Amino acid sequence: MTAMLRDITLGQYYPADSPIHKLDPRVKLLGTLIYIISLFIFKGIPAFVLTVIFLIAVIRISKVPFSYMVKGLKAIVILMIITGLFNLFLTPGTEWVHFWIFTITYEGAKSAAMMLIRLIFLIVGTSLMTLTTTPNQLTDGLEKSLHPLNKIHVPVHEIAMMMSIALRFIPILIEETDKIMKAQMARGADFESGSILKKAKAMIPLLVPLFISAFRRANDLAMAMEARCYHGGEGRTRMKPLRYQKRDHIAYVILFLYLALIIALRFVWVNYAVALL
Amino acid sequence: MGIIKARKLVHEYIRRDEEGNVESIQTALDKVDLDVKAGEFIAILGHNGSGKSTLAKHINAILEPSEGSLWVDGYDVSDDANVWEVRQRAGMVFQNPDNQIIASVVEEDVGFGPENVGVPTDEIWRRVEESLKAVGMLKYRHHSPNKLSGGQKQRVAIAGVMAMQPKCIVLDEPTAMLDPNGRKEVLKAVHELNRKKGVTIILITHYMEEVVEADRVYVMDNGRVVMQGLPRELFSQVDELKKYRLDVPQVTLLAHELRNSGLKGIPAGILTREELTEAISRLCQSY
Amino acid sequence: MSIILDKVNYVYSAGTAYEIQALKNINLQMKDGEFIGIIGHTGSGKSTLIQHLNGLIRATSGGIYYNGEDIYAEDYNMKGLRSKVGLVFQYPEHQLFETTIFDDVCFGPLNQGLSKNEAGIRAFEALNSVGLPEDLYYQSPFDLSGGQKRRVAIAGVLAMKPEMIILDEPTAGLDPKGRDEILNQIAKMHKERGITVILVSHSMEDVAKYVDRIIVMNQGEVMFDGIPKDVFRHYRELEAVGLAAPQVTYLMHELKDRGFPVAADATTVEEAKKEILEMIGRVSGR
Numbered sequence: 011m012t013a014m015l016r017d018i019t020l021g022q023y024y025p026a027d028s029p030i031h032k033l034d035p036r037v038k039l040l041g042t043l044i045y046i047i048s049l050f051i052f053k054g055i056p057a058f059v060l061t062v063i064f065l066i067a068v069i070r071i072s073k074v075p076f077s078y079m080v081k082g083l084k085a086i087v088i089l090m091i092i093t094g095l096f097n098l099f100l101t102p103g104t105e106w107v108h109f110w111i112f113t114i115t116y117e118g119a120k121s122a123a124m125m126l127i128r129l130i131f132l133i134v135g136t137s138l139m140t141l142t143t144t145p146n147q148l149t150d151g152l153e154k155s156l157h158p159l160n161k162i163h164v165p166v167h168e169i170a171m172m173m174s175i176a177l178r179f180i181p182i183l184i185e186e187t188d189k190i191m192k193a194q195m196a197r198g199a200d201f202e203s204g205s206i207l208k209k210a211k212a213m214i215p216l217l218v219p220l221f222i223s224a225f226r227r228a229n230d231l232a233m234a235m236e237a238r239c240y241h242g243g244e245g246r247t248r249m250k251p252l253r254y255q256k257r258d259h260i261a262y263v264i265l266f267l268y269l270a271l272i273i274a275l276r277f278v279w280v281n282y283a284v285a286l287l
Numbered sequence: 288m289g290i291i292k293a294r295k296l297v298h299e300y301i302r303r304d305e306e307g308n309v310e311s312i313q314t315a316l317d318k319v320d321l322d323v324k325a326g327e328f329i330a331i332l333g334h335n336g337s338g339k340s341t342l343a344k345h346i347n348a349i350l351e352p353s354e355g356s357l358w359v360d361g362y363d364v365s366d367d368a369n370v371w372e373v374r375q376r377a378g379m380v381f382q383n384p385d386n387q388i389i390a391s392v393v394e395e396d397v398g399f400g401p402e403n404v405g406v407p408t409d410e411i412w413r414r415v416e417e418s419l420k421a422v423g424m425l426k427y428r429h430h431s432p433n434k435l436s437g438g439q440k441q442r443v444a445i446a447g448v449m450a451m452q453p454k455c456i457v458l459d460e461p462t463a464m465l466d467p468n469g470r471k472e473v474l475k476a477v478h479e480l481n482r483k484k485g486v487t488i489i490l491i492t493h494y495m496e497e498v499v500e501a502d503r504v505y506v507m508d509n510g511r512v513v514m515q516g517l518p519r520e521l522f523s524q525v526d527e528l529k530k531y532r533l534d535v536p537q538v539t540l541l542a543h544e545l546r547n548s549g550l551k552g553i554p555a556g557i558l559t560r561e562e563l564t565e566a567i568s569r570l571c572q573s574y
Numbered sequence: 575m576s577i578i579l580d581k582v583n584y585v586y587s588a589g590t591a592y593e594i595q596a597l598k599n600i601n602l603q604m605k606d607g608e609f610i611g612i613i614g615h616t617g618s619g620k621s622t623l624i625q626h627l628n629g630l631i632r633a634t635s636g637g638i639y640y641n642g643e644d645i646y647a648e649d650y651n652m653k654g655l656r657s658k659v660g661l662v663f664q665y666p667e668h669q670l671f672e673t674t675i676f677d678d679v680c681f682g683p684l685n686q687g688l689s690k691n692e693a694g695i696r697a698f699e700a701l702n703s704v705g706l707p708e709d710l711y712y713q714s715p716f717d718l719s720g721g722q723k724r725r726v727a728i729a730g731v732l733a734m735k736p737e738m739i740i741l742d743e744p745t746a747g748l749d750p751k752g753r754d755e756i757l758n759q760i761a762k763m764h765k766e767r768g769i770t771v772i773l774v775s776h777s778m779e780d781v782a783k784y785v786d787r788i789i790v791m792n793q794g795e796v797m798f799d800g801i802p803k804d805v806f807r808h809y810r811e812l813e814a815v816g817l818a819a820p821q822v823t824y825l826m827h828e829l830k831d832r833g834f835p836v837a838a839d840a841t842t843v844e845e846a847k848k849e850i851l852e853m854i855g856r857v858s859g860r
Contacts (some may be wrong), residue, residue, distance in 0.1 A: 084672030146391055178391045182435050191667040194632050196661040198653060215681065218671035222716075232387035234444075237347055237379040238400035238451065239371055249398035249411045275854060334749040335720060418680065463747050466616050466776050468816055493749040501593045534750035535820035537779055537843055546845045550854065559822060567850065571834065574858040 022078070024141045025041025030072035031142045034258045041265050042139045048272045049128045049135075054279035058127075064268055065131060065138075074141050082137035083130060090129055097122035149174040167243030175231070183224065190219050191264050200238050290360050290455055290487050291346060291377070293321035297354035298341050298510075315341040317510035318355065325454065328481045328488045330498035330518075333507035336530035339491045342507070343459045346489065348373040362456055375404060378448030380458045384440035384465075385432075393435075393443050394419070394428040400451040411450075418446040419485065422476045436467025443474050449480065455487035456480070462494065470494070495522075496536050499558050508530055523556035538563050575641060575658070575770060577604045582636035584622055584794075594660055596622040598794040599634070604738070604772075609764050611781035611802075612774045614791030615816045620774050623791065624740045628659040643651075655727075655766040657686050660736030664743045666727030670715040674703070675726045678715060693733070700733035701726070703766070705759055722754040724825060725759070732763070738770040739763075745780060769836040772856040779820045782806065782841035790817065803839040 025031075030038075045064070052061055069079065083090075103117030143151070153170035160166055191201065194215045201212050298316040301309055315338045323329050333339040344350040345357050348364045350519035360376045364370040378400075381387050394415050401411040419425040422442040427440035432440055441461050448456055458477065462470040474497055480486045490497065498504050504521050506514035508531045514521055521528065525535050525543040535543070542557035557563050582643050584597040596619050604610065614620040625631040625768060626638060629645055629652045645655055663669070672678035676697055680749045683693035704725040715723055724744070731739060741760065759810040764771045775781050781788060781802070788805040790798040792815045800807045804813070809819035809827070818824075820841050826849065830838040836853045840846040 025444065144391075146395070174391070175389060178389065178432075182385055182386060185760065191670055192625070193661075193663045193666065194681075195630060195735065196628060196656055196663070197682040198656055199681075200653070200685070215671050217667070222671075225417075227383075227386050230381060230383055231389070233349060234381055234387035235389060237374060237381075239374050239403040240399075241371070241403065245405045246402050247405050247408060247411065249395060249402055249408060249415070251408055254590060270629050286386075334751060421679075467818070468615060495750070529751075532749055533749035534754075538825060541822055541825070541843050541846050541850075545842060545850060548847065548851055550851070560825050560828065563825060564832070567829060567834070568832060571854065571857050 011204075022081070022137075022141060023144050023243050024074050024078055026073040026142075028073040028142070029257060030068060030138075032255075032257065033142075033261055034252055034254055035147040036145050036252065037258045037261045037265075038139050038143055039148070039151050039155065041261065042197055044265050044269050045135045046132055049131055049268060051276060052272050053276045057275040057279065060268070060271060060275070061131065066134060068138060069134075072138060072142050076137070078141055079134045079137055080134050086129065086133060091128055091270055094122045095127065097125050134279045145177045146174050149177070150250070167246075177229070185222070187216070187220060187225055190216055190223075195271060289322045290325040291321060291323040291489070293319055293342075293345070293355070293357040294319065295355035296342070296345065296352050296357055298345065298350060299339075299353045314510050316345075316352075319507075319510070319512055321512070323455075323487060323489065325487055326481070326485045328500070329490070330476070330501035330504045331489065331491045331507060332493060332495070332498060332504060332533055334493060335492075337507040337531075338510040339507050340459055341510075341567045343379065343457045343489070343491050346368045346455075346457050347377040347379045371404070376449055376453055377455045377457060378451055378453035380441065380444050380448055380456060380461050380464050380573070382460045385442060387444045388432045388440060388447075391431055392428075393424065393430050393432060396432065396443060397447045398451050402450065409533075414450045414452070415446075418449040419443075421449055421480060422446045436469060437464055437545040438472035441469070441473045442467065445473070445480070446477060449484075449486075453486070455489065457491070459491045460493070461490075462492065462497065470497070494532065495528075495534055495539075496553070498564050499536070506533065508532075519556035519558060520556055521556075542566070555572070576736070577637040578602070578637075580637045580639070581700055582626060582633045582638060584631065585620075585634045588634065589771075594766060594795050596781065597626070597633070598795060602789065602796065602799070606737075606770060607768050608770050608783045608787055609773045610770070611788045612772060612791060613778065613781055613788060613817060614797075615776075616794075618791040619794040620791045621742065621791075624661060624742060624772065626776060627738075628661050629655050629739060637698070642751075656739075657734050658680075658737045659732040660734055660739040662728050662731050662739065662741045662744065664746055664832065665724075666730075667715070667720065667723035670723060670730075671729060673714060674712045675706075675718070676711045677749075678726060679730045679733050682730055692753070695727070696733040699730035703759075703763055704729045705755075708828065721748055721755065724748070724756065728756075728759075736744045736769065738772065740772040740774070743759035744773070744775045744778065745775070753780070759775060760784070776813060778804075778806070778818055779842075782820045786855070790815075802841045806841050807839060 048061055052058060069076070085145060098114055098118050099112055101115055101118035103115035103122050105113055106116045106119060107114040149170045153166055156166045199215055201209070206214070293478065296313070296316050296319040299316055300313040302311045304310045309339065318329055318446070319342060331339045331342065341350065344353060346359060348370050357364045359373045362372050364373050371378050388396050397418055401414055406414070416425065419513050421427055421444050424432045424439065424442050424446060427439065432443060435443065445456070447523050462473055477488055477490065478500065481488045490501065492498065499518055501518055504516065504518050505512050506516060506521065513531060514527065522535055523539065528535060538560050539557055542553050542563050546553045546555065549571065552573065553566050557566065579600050579602040582597055582600040583595070586594040586596055593783055600623065612620050612623070622631060626633055632646070639654060648702065652833065670678050672681065673728065679697040679700055680693040684697045703787070706722065706725050706729065710718065710722070715726060718726070744756050748756065757780060760771060760773065773781060773785060786801065788798065788802050789796060790802065790805060790812065796810060797815070806819040806823045809823055812819060822843055826836055826838040826840045826846055829836050834853060835856065837847050840849050
């Protein structure tokens with residue numbers, strides 16, 4: 011079981027040979043951000059259709075099977091249901107359906123639908139980014155794009171290094187947790203039964219060794235890094251430097267056009283709606 | 288001057304209490320002298336706590352001497368300004384394979400060292416390929432380290448050090464956490480680096496079988512070098528080795544016991560099976 | 575005490591792309607007081623096998639009977655099984671967590687439902703039998719050496735008074751003297767307590783020196799099961815699967831191949847020495 015866990019990386023990267031996969035991670039990071047913004051500022055049917063087309067187009071180009079997109083949604087089914095219900099029943103406005111003590115308004119139905127759509131597209135959009143970008147590409151992308159923050163003394167490089175090391179050690183720590191759990195179970199520890207308090211107490215024989223082990227690893231790793239002349243971000247070159255290609259420039263143009271259109275349609279819609287009144 | 292030279296090297300671990308007063312002093316290295324020539328394959332033996340790891344950590348400037356001196360390729364490790372020069376010339380491989388691999392992809396980890404010292408991108412790629420080839424791991428370059436065996440991980444760690452083009456590699460008990468196959472793999476890789484690329488090797492271990500092919504062996508106990516010489520010379524002193532909590536390979540022990548039982552025809556310092564078989568054959572033929 | 579494994583199979587991640595059969599048709603019987611060594615390379619299934627013996631892993635198919643009872647029966651007390659079959663993992667010192675050694679060793683007995691006093695008595699006994707000096711009992715585990723910590727971890731399992739104790743590579747990472755000490759302690763414990771001891775190891779020499787029975791695991795199957803002499807007689811087959819016989823066994827075979835009148839089944843230095851001296855005695859006509 012742990013053998014399989016070792017293969018799971020955060021966000022489930024799906025390797026494929028697509029233009030989306032080949033894009034610079036900075037483009038994808040910004041692109042996801044822009045898409046999320048667009049989801050919250052669009053108004054009107056034409057803009058909605060645009061967001062849908064955009065998403066579907068990117069999904070198709072990425073060659074990632076649709077089933078993988080849906081996987082991410084499974085995780086938030088409960089959130090979707092709660093959000094949907096809240097919006098459905100608690101939005102004031104013109105009554106549509108009424109039963110017992112519950113009232114559903116037209117506004118409620120509309121806002122529930124909008125919220126659900128936004129959530130779904132948000133999850134799918136973000137999944138798409140993690141499915142087409144390896145965790146290390148993401149940390150590299152973040153490091154390079156947040157570089158200007160160095161001027162206000164934010165340790166960008168160190169944070170990115172911490173993130174990529176954390177990613178590398180997650181499978182190892184999962185395996186270690188399993189080992190320690192088994193070792194304590196062999197001594198009669200019970201992680202399953204009992205009250206919440208009892209279960210919390212039972213975690214001590216698991217957490218203490220785990221923490222100690224993590225500290226030991228950190229210590230060893232720091233020594234190994236220093237032994238290989240690591241001394242922070244100063245003067246470091248890159249084996250796989252991020253350099254923009256033509257496709258990245260094209261992608262940026264498309265992204266900005268998309269955002270511009272969404273904003274434009276919002277004003278057009280507002281004016282149209284005003285004109286109607 | 289040899290590539291590594293230590294003179295009266297002392298290292299004390301000082302334990303302080305909350306107020307900063309000295310609570311206890313543990314002398315881990317007690318006036319150690321060392322002379323390693325370029326291209327040699329040296330083994331340092333010792334039980335846990337003998338000071339061998341402490342000595343190793345001085346060679347690549349992770350620890351600083353409390354007294355005495357150590358020079359790596361002419362650079363004095365006590366001088367802070369020399370730290371990066373020393374570390375580039377004397378690379379170090381540690382005991383725990385997982386805790387020295389930084390990246391999630393083998394080739395990226397091997398490139399970590401060159402990246403740190405500002406090697407240009409193209410050159411990094413050249414070195415990474417060369418190093419992986421030298422340890423026989425080139426075909427695993429795109430793999431995640433998590434899927435490799437212990438012996439393979441250690442070889443990747445060695446490649447990572449080789450990519451910095453050091454003159455000398457110190458290996459601190461690199462096989463302690465490996466199974467017999469892994470141990471064989473690592474030792475084979477290390478011997479090849481020594482033979483084919485002329486890298487000076489300092490192997491720290493307590494597995495006697497691993498030192499059989501060394502050029503010279505040092506035995507440490509209590510922070511001091513208590514025995515030194517050729518493997519054969521040391522192996523003939525079975526009782527003394529046992530005194531220092533060490534052991535000898537089964538074959539050496541058997542030869543020793545046979546000698547003690549009166550078989551004078553068995554020479555001292557038998558290192559391999561073949562030697563003992565030969566010795567017994569000759570002895571029988573003499574009757 | 576007896577354990578019977580009947581047609582035990584274990585498959586990881588059954589039905590997925592990652593499916594691996596870790597144990598194939600294992601049939602074994604272990605009795606009271608045996609001293610068994612299990613050898614096999616990494617991936618042979620030996621770790622998986624021992625985790626079946628105390629119920630940490632559940633077989634995919636097949637049955638395991640402890641003292642005649644089916645451990646997979648509906649109402650079987652699995653927690654109780656873990657009291658009777660003690661398992662010491664590799665690098666067991668990594669599981670120490672209490673503030674003092676004494677408290678850590680009490681963890682097992684307390685989990686068994688013993689009172690604080692009873693647990694304390696057990697802890698004392700156990701720490702004694704692993705040879706740890708009393709003045710260390712109230713120290714923090716982190717103040718001890720690696721070898722000492724390991725003994726504390728073993729004591730932690732012994733304190734549960736198991737009928738069988740399994741030790742996975744108890745000598746890993748220790749220096750030669752440390753290895754000798756721990757193995758001697760284990761042998762002593764086996765003799766004094768009469769419990770069944772299973773030693774999982776990579777070192778043929780260690781195993782040959784101490785155990786009465788060797789089980790060789792290869793690719794999830796039991797390859798050989800017998801006394802050391804018999805098992806190491808198959809040294810060529812062992813080699814073919816990446817294992818080996820003790821150094822001295824090879825030596826004796828080589829001498830025999832050269833025509834010397836020696837029995838080739840020595841597996842320890844003592845046996846080899848005796849054989850060779852006798853042979854020389856005969857050859858020299860003394």
